[in-house]
Amino acid sequence: MKYKNLFTPVKIGSVTLKNRFALAPMGPLGLADAEGGFNQRGIDYYTERAKGGTGLIITGVTFSDCEVETQSMPNCPNSTYNPVHFIRTSKEMTERVHAYGSKIFLMMSAGFGRVTIPTNLGEFPPVAPSAIPHRWLDKICRPLTREEIHSIVKSFGDGAYHAKRGGFDGVEIHAVHEGYLLDQFAISMFNQRTDEYGGSLENRLRFAREVVEEIKSRCGQDFPVVLRFSLKSMIKDWREGALPGEIFEEKGRDIEEGLETAKLLVQYGYDALDTDVGTYDAWWWNHPPMYQKKGLFRPYCKMVKEAVDVPVLCAGRMDNPEMASEAVEAGECDIVSLGRPLLADPDYVNKLRAGKWEQIRPCISCQEGCMGRVQEFSMINCAVNPQAARERVTAYEPILKSRRVMVVGGGAAGCEAARVLAVRGHKPELFE
Template identity: 75%
Template sequence: MIQYASLFEPVRIGRLEIKNRFAMAPMGPLGLSDTEGAFNQKGIDYYTARAKGGTGLLITGVTFVDNEIEKHAMPHVPCATHNPVHFIRTAKEMTERIHAYDAKIFLQMSGGFGRVTVPTNMGEYPPVAPSAIPHRWMDKICRPLKIDEIRHIVNMFGQGAFNARRAGFDGVQIHAVHEGYLIDQFAISFFNHRTDEYGGSLENRLRFARQIVKKIKQTCGEDFPVTLRYSPKSFIKDYKSGALPGETFEEKGRDIEEGIEAAKLLVAYGYDCLDVDVGSYDSWWWSHPPMYQKKGLFMPYARLMKEAVDVPIICAGRMDNPATAVEAVEKGVCDIVGLGRPLLADPDYVNKVMGNDIQSIRPCISCHEGCMGRVQTYSALNCAVNPQTCRERTAAYNPILRPKKVMIAGGGVAGCEAARVLATRGHSPVLFEKSDRLGGNLIPGGVPDFKEDDIALVNWYANQLETLEVDVRLNTRVDAAHILSGSYDAVIIATGSYPRILSLGDDDHVHTAEEVLLGKKNPGSRVLVAGGGLIGCELALWLAQQGKQVTIVEQMEKLLAVNGPLCHANSDMLEALISYNGIKVHTGTRIQSFRGGNAVCTTPDNEVIIHCDSVVLAVGYAPDRSLYEEIRFQMPNTYVLGDARRVANIMYAIWDAFEVANGI
């Protein structure tokens, strides 16, 4: 008996039947294209793995239809019109493999990024837009598109869709009247100041989108599905300024009233399905929701679209809980559940839901480190918790010649990942953890309610190691003598890190972030958090949400200066939440002492006295390498991983552990 049976009923988009109610949401395929604009082998393997994992409909990340008007450095993302013969040949291999699993695939095609082009992905080419408006990231004014350029892009959509159909794609998705990309910039009056046929009334502002679907239907036939990525609300307060959940503000972008009206027009123009989210690049934390956004945040907007138009609705946005997905489908919120980052984390998500094996689904932690952080910094799509994402072939599990007994000291994420990979490959890991629980620094880090998925990841590792029958020994501290006498073939030291401590005077009221998060210390009602990195900022937010008066003191000139690559959706929302929750911030400031409820801090110009009940230290961690240093020259095949090697983030702890464990 399938527990979530309604998610596995077929659904139609136009005349196309999809075997279940799951769609892979589009995520930018950076690193998955070759220099001729085709999907490379990485891209083919990546999408095929999600089809093999049971997903009914795959929607590729954004691809371009034109590289003349808005030029892009190659290779960037695929382009169906750059070298059509090569694109069709390579894409046909991909679609044939996907169809073997009875899955369908749509090519997402973009008219361009306009004012939101990420500078690292744009090269030296000037940004374009509907009007002379500010660029989102750079201090530049965009060049307005000419009418003949708009018509050229529309024609290229027709050619691109024709090539997609020849290559075996089952439909296309237009990117988009969504998130403030180029076609959306035309649709929103805040960005569109034109006085010609593409500006003014809503119908004129939607003319670009209307002409695109008309051209594709003319070229590919009325039966070829054309879907639209669509945002019925923008959450724009101003250029480069977005609204927070619950914030009262004047909408400068598309409001709900116009969002409903526009949806009706777009469906009347011929779009066969709306893939719904909200937000814009000016309010990026809506379009790419970090852990500070609630689960299922797009559901209210998807319901509005479901009630307004008579085409299927796709709803994504932190929909990784199968119970939430069932509720959305059964209560008429949407017809199809979109999964983006959850399918980066676990390509077999859908098959596991179908098999009632929910506890084995590797959770997405909404960190954006492996996906958007790497996309914006390195032009590469990956996943923090799944090192094999977009590297399915090159990071496949290596076969072993002889099983080895491998000792692992430390049960944080690095130690757990190493044990999981070793056991999966057929080795015999033995994991020792000095505490009574696996997880390491994720345990205190996962205390705030917005970090619940960190604990879900810990629980997933515990379940995996139990399923793989890994020998896990909790409450056991190992020393060099044990390691050297244990007849191990290899040793992994993953002993983690410890918080850096400052002595400030009244040390009875100076605590570490870990002590406060775990409830070992009560910081009082007025708290000074020393350190404005990720840990300090999240701790401050958690304390402020409990009604405490919180001040952050950071010696660098800005918050979150040393963390990265953080996606702007995460860092910008966290900084906005700090201000919104009344947290005071002193940057360029160093704490010197704390006595009698007074923290003495200094800046380059003066001294600042901050009254508080306690100081909570979030000034970083130091690697715990003592055990490694003691045995490194006595035990061959010894490796050091995680924070014990280099204090970093979850992604590098997991990736490094995978790399080493897959090579033993």
């Protein structure tokens, strides 16, 4: 195989992955039901990416807390809202994923805090470590109480325990990354507390430390816990992010503190770091649009990889296999995460392994069907793959008789109609 190093096993804690590819965690809507379980669309969506050869499936963000940030239900799965129902629906999904030789981790979030999208806002004001400005609204957030922090930590233990019962192989914590709630506690610009959760770096990381310790105490030390981690914040000021190549003074977490943070997080018990850079104040870093170069996180992942002794995952437009292979070979990362590319083509990994690179449907980084629809509180989809998150209702049924079909019009719809007809066994003729 041309990219043999991408198809070698790798371990995260006690779990062995069959290859170096992971479905990057995204925030897909429409894949849960009102009781906090996975609906049929969600089960089919994740199973299809396991069927396509991906070694590790990481679900979109889910919540364990139901009290502090009330907007967490029912827009996504929730491992504590109705545990029996969550476990039942999870079991159906994890068994199907495991049937294809893939592993699956549940992504669990401490919450959004000051970056809660206004269309997803529950009780007002939103919470944060301190009384700081909201990212989108001209409002001041409410500081979390100690009791609320302890409640969220306990919910992580409960949720991870239910995830393990539901067949998940591990969890990924969301996150000391992108300026979400745990990250707000970790960054001194956002965390102005004077209690044990503020001040020194160790105090600012106390929330994240208590989360992993709680999960390990409930699920066992050998239960893998990954952390989504941003090495550098790219913040110039409140609501002002730095552009690529721009010289600026970092107001958030700089690289020096980021590397020290990474070492502490591993010391606390995290089994891998899923690494990038950026925050909601510099949103174009964490969700790179088409004008950001491919593999933009590689140099940052390499710094983290050299600082810690656990696997490092690298996402960020890593869909060029030559580049992905080079990144693994050069020790920049251990696992390549594909988010939007696996929305565009769930069979990416199998096609690559079979040497059919030219048959992979490329992601165009347009943000329309994925992040664009999440922002509008709509079900996730993909601009280049109409079957994304609709795998069952748009499945290609077997044909009884092949027919010649005239397709009039060579636009996007006409070409897609002709392609589907050909895939199903018909003989389309396209007329412009």
